[in-house]
Amino acid sequence: MGWELVFWNQTPFDLTELGYKEIKLTGKPRAFTDLLKRAKISAELDYFEEKFDDQVYQSYKFPSSNKSIKSRIKNAIVTQLTKTYKGEKGLQKFWGKLKASERKSVFYKHCKDVLEREKPDLVFCTNQRPVNAIAPLITV
Numbered sequence: 001m002g003w004e005l006v007f008w009n010q011t012p013f014d015l016t017e018l019g020y021k022e023i024k025l026t027g028k029p030r031a032f033t034d035l036l037k038r039a040k041i042s043a044e045l046d047y048f049e050e051k052f053d054d055q056v057y058q059s060y061k062f063p064s065s066n067k068s069i070k071s072r073i074k075n076a077i078v079t080q081l082t083k084t085y086k087g088e089k090g091l092q093k094f095w096g097k098l099k100a101s102e103r104k105s106v107f108y109k110h111c112k113d114v115l116e117r118e119k120p121d122l123v124f125c126t127n128q129r130p131v132n133a134i135a136p137l138i139t140v
Contacts, residue, residue, distance in 0.1 A: 006118070008111075008136055023114055027107030029131045035074060036101055037131045039081035040094040047087060099138050108135040115139045 007015050010025040042061060049057040064078070065071045085093050102108050115123075115136075123140045125133055 003121070006120070008114070008123075010132060023118070025107075025111065025114070025136065027105070027110050027135075029107055029135060030101055030105045033098060033101040033105070033134060034131045035077050036081065036094060036098050037134075039078045039085070040091065040098065042078065042082040043086050043091055043094065046082065047091060098134060102134045102138060105135060107132075108139065111136045112139045 009022040015022040
């Protein structure tokens with residue numbers, strides 16, 4: 001079809017060594033975005049447990065470290081966010097908060113600049129789970 005395939009690559013691997021064209025993305029998401037994402041996952045699992053009356057969803061929650069004061073503070077924030085934005089409406093609000101948080105990041109601005117410069121016909125994300133995929137996806 002005559003399309004040129006270019007990878008937005010944020011991995012340590014050099015795709016040019018494999019013969020692929022790439023644009024290296026540099027930067028990282030905001031710390032608060034990561035906390036929002038952790039809370040959203042917890043709220044989703046709680047919601048699905050209730051909706052489907054199945055405890056299996058709780059088995060997908062992994063214990064967080066409480067070794068340092070910093071990790072305890074982060075865990076308290078995640079717990080509070082999970083309680084504040086519970087249920088279906090709360091989950092919808094999480095997406096808005098995630099996007100708003102990430103739009104404040106330098107990484108988002110970098111992704112937007114790359115997108116505006118390259119003007120791709122299509123953007124395809126192979127993995128939407130990591131928090132560092134949020135900024136590239138919401139620029140589209």
